[in-house]
Amino acid sequence: MAEKKFLYNAAMQEVEQILASLEKNNLDVDEMSQKVKRAAELLQACKQKLYQVDTEIQAVFENVKI
Amino acid sequence: MELNQMVRNEIRKEFTDMYWIRAEVSECKEHYSGHCYIELIQKREGSDAICAKARATIWANIWGSMKPFFEEQTGTFLQAGQKVLVEVSVEFHELYGFNLVIRNIDPAYTMGDLSLRRQEIIRQLTADGVIDLNKELPWPLLPQRLAIVSSPTAAGYEDFMDQLHNNAYGFVFYTAFFPAIMQGESAEISIINALNQIVETGVGFDLVVIIRGGGASADLNCFDRYDLCYYCAQYPLPILSGIGHDRDSTVLDRVSNTSVKTPTAAAEFLLSSLSQEAFRLDTDAEKLKVTTQKILETRLQQLKNNSDRLRLNIRERIHTAELLIERREADLLNTSKRVVLKKSQWIEMQYSNLQFRASSGIGQLKHQTEMMEKTLTGFSPDILIQRGFSLTLHNGKIVKSIHDLSVGFEICTHLRDGKIYSTIDKTEIKNG
Numbered sequence: 259m260a261e262k263k264f265l266y267n268a269a270m271q272e273v274e275q276i277l278a279s280l281e282k283n284n285l286d287v288d289e290m291s292q293k294v295k296r297a298a299e300l301l302q303a304c305k306q307k308l309y310q311v312d313t314e315i316q317a318v319f320e321n322v323k324i
Numbered sequence: 325m326e327l328n329q330m331v332r333n334e335i336r337k338e339f340t341d342m343y344w345i346r347a348e349v350s351e352c353k354e355h356y357s358g359h360c361y362i363e364l365i366q367k368r369e370g371s372d373a374i375c376a377k378a379r380a381t382i383w384a385n386i387w388g389s390m391k392p393f394f395e396e397q398t399g400t401f402l403q404a405g406q407k408v409l410v411e412v413s414v415e416f417h418e419l420y421g422f423n424l425v426i427r428n429i430d431p432a433y434t435m436g437d438l439s440l441r442r443q444e445i446i447r448q449l450t451a452d453g454v455i456d457l458n459k460e461l462p463w464p465l466l467p468q469r470l471a472i473v474s475s476p477t478a479a480g481y482e483d484f485m486d487q488l489h490n491n492a493y494g495f496v497f498y499t500a501f502f503p504a505i506m507q508g509e510s511a512e513i514s515i516i517n518a519l520n521q522i523v524e525t526g527v528g529f530d531l532v533v534i535i536r537g538g539g540a541s542a543d544l545n546c547f548d549r550y551d552l553c554y555y556c557a558q559y560p561l562p563i564l565s566g567i568g569h570d571r572d573s574t575v576l577d578r579v580s581n582t583s584v585k586t587p588t589a590a591a592e593f594l595l596s597s598l599s600q601e602a603f604r605l606d607t608d609a610e611k612l613k614v615t616t617q618k619i620l621e622t623r624l625q626q627l628k629n630n631s632d633r634l635r636l637n638i639r640e641r642i643h644t645a646e647l648l649i650e651r652r653e654a655d656l657l658n659t660s661k662r663v664v665l666k667k668s669q670w671i672e673m674q675y676s677n678l679q680f681r682a683s684s685g686i687g688q689l690k691h692q693t694e695m696m697e698k699t700l701t702g703f704s705p706d707i708l709i710q711r712g713f714s715l716t717l718h719n720g721k722i723v724k725s726i727h728d729l730s731v732g733f734e735i736c737t738h739l740r741d742g743k744i745y746s747t748i749d750k751t752e753i754k755n756g
Contacts, residue, residue, distance in 0.1 A: 277659055283663060287667065297652075298653070305646070312642050
């Protein structure tokens with residue numbers, strides 16, 4: 259799959275979907291571990307994105323030091 | 325000759341006193357000998373018609389001190405057109421005829437007359453509607469380009485230039501000199517011509533300075549002339565006059581935009597005008613600096629506050645997002661654990677179900693077995709013995725068939741409560 263642009267909101271939405279279907283318990287067991295893995299990956303990516311944004315913002319503030 | 329001598333004697337006899345008389349000067353000539361020859365006239369009231377006329381003489385010994393006194397007091401020369409109050413003695417000379425010898429003069433009378441005339445001119449200029457025109461011109465903010473009307477020989481002009489150009493502030497003035505005669509009959513035309521030239525140059529002068537040096541004895545009459553003052557009042561540039569006099573004021577002083585007493589005072593006035601402006605500029609510059617600094621500081625503070633708020637806001641949002649992620653992580657973990665748990669519980673349940681079923685099957689079997697065991701127990705020899713059955717053994721072996729025995733065999737019969745040892749007498753085989 260081509261590297262798609264990571265979208266934080268879309269990722270969080272997907273996590274919520276996976277959680278919802280986990281809670282409704284309408285997941286195939288075979289599918290489950292795959293989905294949970296996917297959700298965990300997305301969360302990790304979101305976290306990374308967040309840190310990245312934070313760092314970038316810090317840098318911005320460093321540059322415009324008042 | 326005799327007649328004239330008689331008249332002379334008669335007059336000398338008759339007019340021994342001195343007389344104060346009022347008259348108008350119609351002619352005034354100073355002789356190189358130092359005597360002053362005057363013609364006095366009287367006009368008919370309300371007209372120009374001369375009704376009396378007399379020659380008068382001021383001898384040099386009197387004129388020598390009277391001239392400066394008069395000029396100092398009145399600010400004008402003794403000249404034609406002036407009204408005078410003089411003390412005279414009447415004389416008659418055989419050769420020169422009737423003559424009034426002036427002994428004394430009252431300058432206050434001339435001054436009063438001059439003042440009346442000045443007032444008349446001022447009234448006329450007011451009626452013409454021009455009296456304040458030059459005064460109403462705005463004083464230039466920086467009067468630096470100056471057109472100077474003066475006499476080149478006047479000491480006042482040099483003083484003025486010196487003071488102006490060598491000022492302590494270092495202000496620069498651009499001066500253009502327009503020479504004019506500053507006293508006497510021709511002064512009026514000469515000054516008007518100079519003022520005309522200033523306009524004709526087309527140079528944008530800030531103002532015109534009319535100065536005139538010299539002592540108080542000089543003639544200021546020319547500055548009371550209607551034509552000159554009418555012209556000056558309507559002059560397009562502000563006029564600063566410093567014509568050097570101690571007496572009240574000339575009409576020129578009245579119509580000029582600003583008037584000071586002396587050329588030196590004029591220079592001082594210009595300098596103070598500039599220094600005031602310079603001071604104002606300095607003050608404004610300082611104010612501007614302070615205000616700008618204050619505004620900048622405020623803006624900087626605002627910017628800083630906004631930046632801090634932004635930073636804080638972002639910090640909060642990131643924190644919230646982090647928390648959300650953490651919660652989602654926990655949710656994911658819990659939910660998947662729960663799902664796994666449910667599944668494994670189900671499996672366990674199935675397992676225990678299975679176990680239960682299995683064990684209950686086994687139980688039944690056990691029960692059956694037990695039942696069977698019980699049933700079986702009913703068949704045990706002990707129980708049978710108890711119930712009254714007995715057991716016969718031969719050589720320790722249970723005798724099951726008659727065929728196992730023969731007469732004479734010793735047998736042991738087991739009862740519930742003992743044994744019987746006996747020897748077989750007889751056997752009988754069962755039919756069937």
